[in-house]
Amino acid sequence: MITAIIYYSMSENTAFIAEKIAEKLEHADLIRIEPVKAYPAKGAKKFFWGGKAAVMGDKPNLKAYEFNAEKYDCIVIGTPVWAGTFTPPVRSFIDQNKDALSGKRIAAFTSSSGGPDQSEKTLDKLKKYIGVDAFAAEFGLTDPKKKPNVKNEEIIDSFCEKIKA
Numbered sequence: 001m002i003t004a005i006i007y008y009s010m011s012e013n014t015a016f017i018a019e020k021i022a023e024k025l026e027h028a029d030l031i032r033i034e035p036v037k038a039y040p041a042k043g044a045k046k047f048f049w050g051g052k053a054a055v056m057g058d059k060p061n062l063k064a065y066e067f068n069a070e071k072y073d074c075i076v077i078g079t080p081v082w083a084g085t086f087t088p089p090v091r092s093f094i095d096q097n098k099d100a101l102s103g104k105r106i107a108a109f110t111s112s113s114g115g116p117d118q119s120e121k122t123l124d125k126l127k128k129y130i131g132v133d134a135f136a137a138e139f140g141l142t143d144p145k146k147k148p149n150v151k152n153e154e155i156i157d158s159f160c161e162k163i164k165a
């Protein structure tokens with residue numbers, strides 16, 4: 001059972017979750033996607049440009065990454081919530097791999113600053129964009145790197161158990 005964990009992270013919260021999932025699963029490849037032109041990561045520009053790109057459905061060019069869907073039994077997609085939706089680099093990834101993702105077992109998670117509704121609506125949009133009715137497993141956490149706690153660990157454990165099942 002091999003899993004690919006594909007994720008974008010600007011300020012390391014999504015990366016923090018992705019790395020935890022990789023530790024807990026026996027065989028997982030971490031694939032971090034990054035836009036060729038990084039979004040501003042500081043100050044007001046950060047929210048303006050990232051938010052605008054998310055709302056406009058931008059699909060930035062991505063730096064080269066290695067991903068062969070055939071190799072994997074499950075594909076996990078991780079994204080921060082930007083302006084109530086998934087991030088532009090994740091949109092690019094899905095577009096670039098639409099056929100390869102078709103029929104695959106897919107799970108997903110989000111990191112946001114808001115409550116569960118932010119994650120739920122983002123995961124719903126992600127499902128629609130990929131073209132699936134449901135994920136094999138899903139969850140969302142609130143800025144997990146800043147606030148690590150036992151409950152988050154349990155949520156990640158339960159997600160990993162569903163993936164292994």
Ligand SMILES: Cc1cc2nc3c(=O)[nH]c(=O)nc-3n(C[C@H](O)[C@H](O)[C@H](O)COP(=O)(O)O)c2cc1C
Nearest residue numbers: 009010011012013014050051080083084112113114
């Ligand atoms: C451009 C931008 C837009 C954001 N929009 C939202 C939002 O709509 N709802 C929310 O709960 N958090 C929002 N956030 C906060 C991030 O989702 C949150 O900080 C997340 O943990 C960041 O993940 P990262 O550290 O992996 O980049 C936004 C952050 C940025 C930079």
